Amino acid sequence: MTDVDTASMTAWVAPRYGGGEVLCAEVVPRPTPGERDVVVRVRAASLCSGDLHLLTGTPYLLRLGFGVRKPKHRMIGQNLAGEVVAVGDLVTEFGVGDRVFGEVPSGAFAEYVRAEAGAFARVPASMGLEDAAAIPDSGMTALQGLRDIGRVGPGQRVLINGASGGVGSFAVQIAKGLGAHVTAVCSTRHVEMVRGIGADVVIDYTTADFADSPVRYDAIFDLAGNRSLREFRRVLTPEGVFISSAAAPHDNWLGPVRWLAAVALTNLFTRQTLKALLMRPSAADLDHLAGLATEGSLRPVIQRRFPLSQVPEAVTTFAEGHASGKTVLYVAD
Template identity: 80%
Template sequence: MTEVDTTSMTAWIAPRYGGGEVLRAEVVPRPAPGDRDVVVRVRAASVCSGDLHLLTGTPYLLRLGFGLRRPKHRMIGQNLAGEVVAVGGAVTDFRVGDRVFGEVSHGAFAEYVRADAGAFAVVPAALSMEEAAAIPDSGMTALQGLRDIGKVGPGHRVLINGASGGVGSFAVQLAKVLGAHVSAVCSTRHLAMVRDIGADVVIDYTADDFTRTEVPYDVIFDLAGNRKLREIRRVLTADGVFISSAAAPGNNWFGPVRWLTQVALTDLFARQTLKALLMRPAAADLDYLAGLAVEGSLRPVIERQFPLSDTASAIAAFERGHASGKTVLVA
């Protein structure tokens, strides 16, 4: 009888900064829970833009906090769903065997991950692990942008620029849940998908310029960062809200710092509200998003699935961009 090894696991490691080509699978010690932690057996994980920033070390300013010469945390991955296999002594919300999902700081692209129990929420029985793993980063970013900054409500005219990606596909649906009339900007090949998830108006940016519209928007959620601020403000109502997320333009050294500074300074002197979005993970938001998914108001859009054993290929596909929804890894 073969003895099962319960002390080690396989994880995807980034020994240096780079793209998917630097990743390698290594056998490492399996984590044990701290007092407030849970250890989760990863069943599915999804790729987000934060994974790519931490893997490549760009913008280089990030390296001041995440490792100057090589990644401080060699195990990558932030979004996952799986089963709890161990709990810390102070954990009361979860038990061994619970299906959970959430966002962690690192290490999701592995057989097991350890994190504070507060990072997780329960996966409803009606959701698959793949669907749950697709939700955390993108779903919470869309929700906090529209609900908390945009204050989107019934009757608002909302435009999502970059509507076909991970965050965008959630944003279109959440804006509809909040009662808005939704215009969605994407490329030609994504038009059908974006229309299918509920957009009232779909704008093909290869053929039409949304900044030339005659009817202004109450809220513009920018996930593409491909238009000048003055162009966007021109189609925003006098007291409208502009929200800029992580895809803001910038170079490899300082990334979006110049752009975000411009947004902040303009906000000081404009009647319009212009804000940059920094998503903060919250278990309550995960519960809310999962509830919407169960009732059918929200559908995680999954374009590509890879086995967890082929994480490098998944990262390479994500690097190429122009995704239609999420890229998911399945254990």
């Protein structure tokens, strides 16, 4: 095992459930690797919806697994990029100095993080670490939804509802890369950005309603959770695929349970395919996304950047919603 100095580090922790206001910076021991782990010096991190769920403890059903009265894992953050500074005895994928990015269970909003080597992939030489940190959760969600569940291919018509957010901005580009004709739904202020990343048609939901359109789609990827299942099915082809990565209506107690049940039950009685997406972290998918970025067909859209010292402000801003792309934290030398 290569050694890492056992000195302390600064990490952002959540001593109780709440918003950005509950977060505090603490000095904690710097991690050392287990035999299958790597320790990464964090250079950049990004926020995702999962961070908010774990921080606020909502839906409340989530607390059964993550701490009833307070978070079981106090250190927060899941998406990051940085340099490997130590590896476990059984790790062969990476060496000290390698640039990596990935998704970890917790602790990414810190100076160092430890996780299994399988959580990471190499950052392409042509990519900056802030861009790499923006990819993991959102990029894998978009890829698995469109490629694996939607089986999107050349010539298909794809509707992406919620196209301007973190997942949506990746979904537009990935669908285009798969050869689809992409219709993207977003608000007025995001229309030009969404068109700029490749959408063939952009619907401004403040002035038009995709559910009233005569157009039918081979696949619908819902990231907004703001319409009924009936409305989505009405604009889906008879054998089309509906992929849900958002629950509607919002429920602070049960979260997506009712929505998931409705999707699963309806799927039993229709020729259409209706599936809920639960993203599974995959190093192979990270490698695939890195390849798309190297080819130039995938470009992370970063709207906001905050230094790691401003995590509470970043979380508060992110929680307000209506973002264009990703919110990234950077670590200055």
